[in-house]
Amino acid sequence: MTQVSQFPGRPLLPGRPLLEVSQLVKRYDAGKPALDGISFSIRKGEFVSVIGPSGAGKSTLLRCINRMIEATSGEVSFEGASVGLLDRKSLKRLRSKIGMIFQHYNLVERLTVIENVLHGRLGAKSTLAGAAGHYSREEKRQATEVIATLGLSDHLYQRCDRLSGGQKQRVGIARALLQDPRMILCDEPIASLDPNASRNIMEQLKRFSQEMDIALIVNLHQVNVACKYSDRILGVNAGRLVFDGRPEELTPEKISEIYGADSRSLTAELGEQYAS
Numbered sequence: 106m107t108q109v110s111q112f113p114g115r116p117l118l119p120g121r122p123l124l125e126v127s128q129l130v131k132r133y134d135a136g137k138p139a140l141d142g143i144s145f146s147i148r149k150g151e152f153v154s155v156i157g158p159s160g161a162g163k164s165t166l167l168r169c170i171n172r173m174i175e176a177t178s179g180e181v182s183f184e185g186a187s188v189g190l191l192d193r194k195s196l197k198r199l200r201s202k203i204g205m206i207f208q209h210y211n212l213v214e215r216l217t218v219i220e221n222v223l224h225g226r227l228g229a230k231s232t233l234a235g236a237a238g239h240y241s242r243e244e245k246r247q248a249t250e251v252i253a254t255l256g257l258s259d260h261l262y263q264r265c266d267r268l269s270g271g272q273k274q275r276v277g278i279a280r281a282l283l284q285d286p287r288m289i290l291c292d293e294p295i296a297s298l299d300p301n302a303s304r305n306i307m308e309q310l311k312r313f314s315q316e317m318d319i320a321l322i323v324n325l326h327q328v329n330v331a332c333k334y335s336d337r338i339l340g341v342n343a344g345r346l347v348f349d350g351r352p353e354e355l356t357p358e359k360i361s362e363i364y365g366a367d368s369r370s371l372t373a374e375l376g377e378q379y380a381s
């Protein structure tokens with residue numbers, strides 16, 4: 106079946122990338138650019154991790170994709186539509202197709218799990234209906250179902266400030282899934298979690314990517330985690346894309362190129378993973 110873009114622009118041809126990023130530049134100030142001409146494309150259902158040292162530009166890259174940050178130049182195209190050209194209404198529709206998951210969860214802590222998850226539908230509603238908190242019976246059914254899928258049924262009406270970090274992140278994933286997204290941007294989703302919770306979150310993300318054909322772009326600090334779960338890895342250094350390949354292509358030399366002087370412990374970590 107030929108998919109058709111719901112956004113203004115070109116029709117989505119079979120095999121066409123879901124996302125195309127071309128020569129993206131972001132300058133915050135007069136100094137060195139945070140993004141310095143980054144280009145890549147992502148296909149439907151692809152699981153892509155972005156790695157690189159602190160300050161490399163990973164968060165900026167993710168936020169330029171859905172225009173939470175306006176790029177200085179370059180082009181982002183999603184389902185064939187040029188994101189930079191979208192008016193406010195079209196941008197809202199675009200964002201409803203691109204979920205986002207954050208390191209610090211971005212939940213409304215005083216609200217319950219189901220209330221937070223229902224916020225995933227806000228992008229599909231008028232501002233008025235969203236502000237009034239009107240959700241249909243079907244939306245509530247879907248929210249309950251997705252919460253169950255993430256193993257949180259017992260916490261449906263619990264306030265989010267009573268949850269553990271791992272549970273909060275699962276609420277964040279459920280909220281993103283309720284959007285029925287084509288892609289989810291994950292900005293360091295496991296940076297605040299212990300190893301068990303981290304594994305659980307990465308496994309959930311991988312599962313949804315595979316089962317629902319959702320493309321994922323995941324910013325990560327852990328090279329071994331990126332290698333374990335990703336179809337593809339992007340390595341960023343000083344705002345430039347210095348690696349774009351499969352996990353098995355990420356050699357110690359490539360890691361040095363991405364991380365520079367910080368790379369020795371990472372290479373050792375990676376070696377341990379392959380040895381185990």
Ligand SMILES: Nc1ncnc2c1ncn2[C@@H]1O[C@H](COP(=O)(O)OP(=O)(O)OP(=O)(O)O)[C@@H](O)[C@H]1O
Binds near residue numbers: 134163
């Ligand atoms: N709002 C801002 N104003 C000015 N400079 C900024 C702003 N946000 C980020 N920067 C700079 O842009 C560069 C890239 O930052 P960014 O947060 O995207 O990197 P990162 O790879 O996500 O880092 P980390 O892994 O530490 O989160 C850094 O030099 C940072 O200091």
